[in-house]
Amino acid sequence: MPFIPHTEEDLQEMLAAIGVPDIETLFDEIPTTLRCGKLTRLPQAISEMEVAGLMSARASQDGAPVCFIGAGAYDHHIPAAVWQLASRGEFYTAYTPYQAEASQGTLQVLYEFQSMMAALTGMEVSNASLYDGATALAEAVLMAVRANRKSRSGRVLVPRSLHPAYRRVVQAMVGKQNIELVELPFDPAGGHTDPAALAAFEGQDIAALVIPQPNYFGVLEEVDLLTDWAHANKALAIAVVNPVALALLHPPGTWGKEGADISCGEGQPLGAPLSSGGPYLGFICCRQKLVRQMPGRIVGRTRDLDGKIGYTLTLQAREQHIRRSKATSNICTNQGLMATAATIHLALLGSEGLERVAAACHANTRSLVQKLTALEGVEPLFSRPTFHEQVLRLPIPADGVLRQLSAQGLLGGLDLSRDYPELGDTILVCATEKRTKPEMDNFQLKLRAILRC
Amino acid sequence: MLIYQHSRSGRRATAQAPLQTADLSTIPERFRRQQRAALPEVSEMQAVRHYTKLSQQNFSIDTQFYPLGSCTMKYNPRGCNSLAMLPEFLARHPEAPADHSQGFMACLYELQEILKEVTGMQAVSLSPAAGAQGEFAGVAMIRAYHDARGDTARNEILVPDAAHGTNPASAVMCGYRVREIPSGADGDVDIEALRQLVGPQTAGIMLTNPSTLGVFDRNIEAIATLMHEAGGLLYYDGANLNAILGKVRPGDMGFDVIHVNLHKTFATPHGGGGPGAGPVGVSERLQPYLPVPMVARKDEHYHWLTEENCPESIGRLSTFAGNAGVLLRAYVYARMLGGEGMERVAEYATLNANYMLKRLTDAGFDAAYPERRATHEFILTLQRQAKELGVNTMDFAKRLLDYGFHAPTTYFPLQVPECLLIEPTETESREELDGFIDALCRIRQEAEEHPEQVTGAPYNLPVKRLDDVRAARELDLVWRPDNN
Numbered sequence: 001m002p003f004i005p006h007t008e009e010d011l012q013e014m015l016a017a018i019g020v021p022d023i024e025t026l027f028d029e030i031p032t033t034l035r036c037g038k039l040t041r042l043p044q045a046i047s048e049m050e051v052a053g054l055m056s057a058r059a060s061q062d063g064a065p066v067c068f069i070g071a072g073a074y075d076h077h078i079p080a081a082v083w084q085l086a087s088r089g090e091f092y093t094a095y096t097p098y099q100a101e102a103s104q105g106t107l108q109v110l111y112e113f114q115s116m117m118a119a120l121t122g123m124e125v126s127n128a129s130l131y132d133g134a135t136a137l138a139e140a141v142l143m144a145v146r147a148n149r150k151s152r153s154g155r156v157l158v159p160r161s162l163h164p165a166y167r168r169v170v171q172a173m174v175g176k177q178n179i180e181l182v183e184l185p186f187d188p189a190g191g192h193t194d195p196a197a198l199a200a201f202e203g204q205d206i207a208a209l210v211i212p213q214p215n216y217f218g219v220l221e222e223v224d225l226l227t228d229w230a231h232a233n234k235a236l237a238i239a240v241v242n243p244v245a246l247a248l249l250h251p252p253g254t255w256g257k258e259g260a261d262i263s264c265g266e267g268q269p270l271g272a273p274l275s276s277g278g279p280y281l282g283f284i285c286c287r288q289k290l291v292r293q294m295p296g297r298i299v300g301r302t303r304d305l306d307g308k309i310g311y312t313l314t315l316q317a318r319e320q321h322i323r324r325s326k327a328t329s330n331i332c333t334n335q336g337l338m339a340t341a342a343t344i345h346l347a348l349l350g351s352e353g354l355e356r357v358a359a360a361c362h363a364n365t366r367s368l369v370q371k372l373t374a375l376e377g378v379e380p381l382f383s384r385p386t387f388h389e390q391v392l393r394l395p396i397p398a399d400g401v402l403r404q405l406s407a408q409g410l411l412g413g414l415d416l417s418r419d420y421p422e423l424g425d426t427i428l429v430c431a432t433e434k435r436t437k438p439e440m441d442n443f444q445l446k447l448r449a450i451l452r453c
Numbered sequence: 454m455l456i457y458q459h460s461r462s463g464r465r466a467t468a469q470a471p472l473q474t475a476d477l478s479t480i481p482e483r484f485r486r487q488q489r490a491a492l493p494e495v496s497e498m499q500a501v502r503h504y505t506k507l508s509q510q511n512f513s514i515d516t517q518f519y520p521l522g523s524c525t526m527k528y529n530p531r532g533c534n535s536l537a538m539l540p541e542f543l544a545r546h547p548e549a550p551a552d553h554s555q556g557f558m559a560c561l562y563e564l565q566e567i568l569k570e571v572t573g574m575q576a577v578s579l580s581p582a583a584g585a586q587g588e589f590a591g592v593a594m595i596r597a598y599h600d601a602r603g604d605t606a607r608n609e610i611l612v613p614d615a616a617h618g619t620n621p622a623s624a625v626m627c628g629y630r631v632r633e634i635p636s637g638a639d640g641d642v643d644i645e646a647l648r649q650l651v652g653p654q655t656a657g658i659m660l661t662n663p664s665t666l667g668v669f670d671r672n673i674e675a676i677a678t679l680m681h682e683a684g685g686l687l688y689y690d691g692a693n694l695n696a697i698l699g700k701v702r703p704g705d706m707g708f709d710v711i712h713v714n715l716h717k718t719f720a721t722p723h724g725g726g727g728p729g730a731g732p733v734g735v736s737e738r739l740q741p742y743l744p745v746p747m748v749a750r751k752d753e754h755y756h757w758l759t760e761e762n763c764p765e766s767i768g769r770l771s772t773f774a775g776n777a778g779v780l781l782r783a784y785v786y787a788r789m790l791g792g793e794g795m796e797r798v799a800e801y802a803t804l805n806a807n808y809m810l811k812r813l814t815d816a817g818f819d820a821a822y823p824e825r826r827a828t829h830e831f832i833l834t835l836q837r838q839a840k841e842l843g844v845n846t847m848d849f850a851k852r853l854l855d856y857g858f859h860a861p862t863t864y865f866p867l868q869v870p871e872c873l874l875i876e877p878t879e880t881e882s883r884e885e886l887d888g889f890i891d892a893l894c895r896i897r898q899e900a901e902e903h904p905e906q907v908t909g910a911p912y913n914l915p916v917k918r919l920d921d922v923r924a925a926r927e928l929d930l931v932w933r934p935d936n937n
Contacts, residue, residue, distance in 0.1 A: 095725065102854045104510040274545060278547075321618040356470040
């Protein structure tokens with residue numbers, strides 16, 4: 001029997017100990033009218049060897065195209081040690097560290113994770129992870145509305161330059177709690193949120209302003225001006241940041257005169273493989289004074305009976321298992337293993353390593369854009385500085401171009417017409433540090449051939 | 454020792470990063486970071502040693518019996534891990550076109566079909582990232598259903614007092630008020646109390662069956678009828694699905710919507726607190742509201758169902774398609790078990806729990822519901838020991854750690870005083886169960902003879918009992934150079 005250790009002898013002795021003739025008797029409290037028959041529509045059991053054959057065939061069927069798509073998930077190199085360590089059974093098969101004394105490994109890793117995320121974002125405190133970037137923002141919005149006692153409106157300004165899936169997830173998650181999301185337009189020339197566009201909201205009751213850096217188009221926002229505007233208008237500033245970009249870009253804790261109040265984002269670039277979109281990890285950091293409004297697990301350093309340093313889950317009175325309907329969030333299981341991987345990833349790279357990764361992504365994307373815009377009819381859409389992604393206008397519809405590239409084993413970017421029909425025939429491209437010069441030359445060559453037809 | 458304490462300025466482990474730093478002149482100075490983040494500077498070997506040693510300070514399924522009630526800490530098969538981590542699966546970008554995704558999508562589609570069959574529901578969406586997000590999705594669908602019918606006066610969700618805290622918290626996130634239903638003396642929902650609470654204001658009820666009291670609610674059909682007659686819907690919290698896999702299906706019990714914790718019933722790893730996966734299944738009338746994305750099949754070709762095809766969907770709950778890697782692990786597990794294997798899961802999980810319950814009550818421990826069968830888990834109450842010996846449940850739990858067993862769930866459900874919620878799972882051998890039972894008996898003997906030996910536990914772990922009050926009062930949540 002797969003994964004069940006009982007012998008026939010065990011079974012008989014255990015039944016005798018219980019005092020029942022067979023296992024079936026143990027289910028005699030379930031009304032017989034409800035019992036299902038055999039699950040005949042399920043496939044027959046197959047062995048590990050057979051399922052390995054099946055999965056390998058399916059994996060190779062999907063192939064390994066060269067990826068120039070970013071759009072919220074980035075193809076970075078992950079040091080070999082990261083998953084060799086994170087896959088250790090002691091991390092991989094433990095659960096939420098409810099028994100702190102028997103979970104010091106996970107707890108200390110999470111304390112280190114909190115320390116590293118606070119350092120990267122320039123914020124005072126961090127939690128131990130949320131599901132992903134989009135849900136982290138939804139939680140940040142809920143948190144800001146709770147925390148901003150000066151605001152009664154529940155209105156939150158969300159730039160259209162923010163990742164479209166984030167905007168949808170936030171709407172789905174906060175929409176039933178009297179929170180109104182108001183979309184801010186982006187500047188058609190720069191691709192950024194023009195701080196002047198905020199004048200329309202001057203003097204209104206706004207709970208929070210969401211500030212992505214870089215934004216979905218890869219464009220850098222005027223984060224200092226936006227943060228100061230938020231504070232001048234009694235709104236909280238919520239930063240949505242790429243943690244790799246923070247190696248180069250000035251961190252939310254130093255935005256404007258006072259810094260952002262909450263910083264959140266997608267932790268995938270820190271050691272999580274692309275893996276079809278998950279598991280990734282959301283992160284959220286904030287000012288110390290907002291810590292009791294922060295959702296999710298938080299690890300604190302404390303002492304044991306002998307005065308020795310140890311780690312434990314803390315501020316649990318915010319959480320659902322204590323506060324139930326009055327909790328800051330319903331979150332329980334989060335993304336602990338991904339936070340473990342991110343911690344090891346950051347420890348291996350250090351600040352300098354992360355900076356080199358960020359710089360190489362920036363340089364590769366610039367180089368790719370130069371190559372592609374050398375082709376007739378291909379041009380950058382926005383004029384403002386970017387980090388490691390860029391929007392390009394094509395002379396013909398994007399979906400056909402991308403389909404032809406994909407047929408040749410190359411994912412040439414994301415078609416923006418679905419989410420931004422106003423931008424016309426445009427694609428969003430990204431070249432991480434893993435993309436090589438030959439791969440970029442090949443992209444140029446193939447695109448040229450397609451455009452000539 | 455923290456990783457920071459191995460750090461020395463100028464030490465490099467940058468073999469993993471590009472060799473050269475690149476030209477950054479196109480990023481204007483005002484956007485640039487002025488000071489490097491305080492990250493550790495360690496060698497690769499230092500990092501490997503540090504995290505290897507930390508891992509050794511954990512209890513885990515791979516190293517210890519971990520009978521944490523309502524968490525289903527069963528063995529996580531290694532094959533599921535290695536096959537979900539095939540290089541092509543890891544490298545697949547979430548926005549890769551369907552043509553480059555047919556193999557991956559086939560796995561998801563078949564997992565949807567498998568979950569439909571084991572739960573008895575009409576349709577499944579795999580995207581919720583964990584049980585609590587599945588609950589949110591489920592209650593949001595209940596709300597969408599009532600709203601679509603113009604039935605907007607329903608503003609309450611009923612939740613039993615024994616429910617997981619996520620239930621009421623999820624209902625509140627969907628804009629509902631929560632009313633608590635008491636459990637009766639036999640552990641079943643108090644149906645008379647329920648009758649008093651149900652009315653035109655009731656949107657639905659959230660139930661776990663078997664409940665967290667370790668018993669199967671025998672009145673489930675009556676509850677379903679009562680709710681449906683009042684126009685409310687039934688939500689099934691799948692936390693305890695392991696107990697009934699292939700025996701009775703939530704759809705057949707009358708539930709309209711469920712979530713399944715794949716990290717429990719489908720053996721995906723718990724990872725020290727996630728990632729999990731909480732797919733949702735629904736009856737026909739809730740199908741239009743399922744969260745996106747989902748996988749559909751037409752003419753042997755798989756395609757995504759998104760906001761465009763599902764206009765009434767409650768929307769998207771993660772940036773992409775949820776915890777895809779967890780879904781692949783669950784799929785591999787389901788294929789290795791097949792239908793027959795699923796039934797065996799429920800059978801042996803139930804056998805193990807009833808065996809432990811019988812032996813422990815024979816040994817003089819008090820069951821919370823002595824007249825009831827155990828399901829896949831059961832509750833002991835140590836109220837008598839706490840009163841007579843001055844040794845409480847937490848003391849027993851900490852002493853168990855010394856004996857090399859992870860403690861069961863303690864002090865939950867809230868209404869059973871001094872309780873231990875014990876879930877052995879089907880993957881534990883009889884010898885392991887016997888060892889745990891012997892340890893509990895020995896601890897009780899220690900409590901009788903030398904209570905301080907138990908109240909001072911644990912002794913054999915990396916730290917002794919930790920000061921939680923200090924942790925909350927003198928908050929120390931991040932390391933800084935000045936906070937060593």
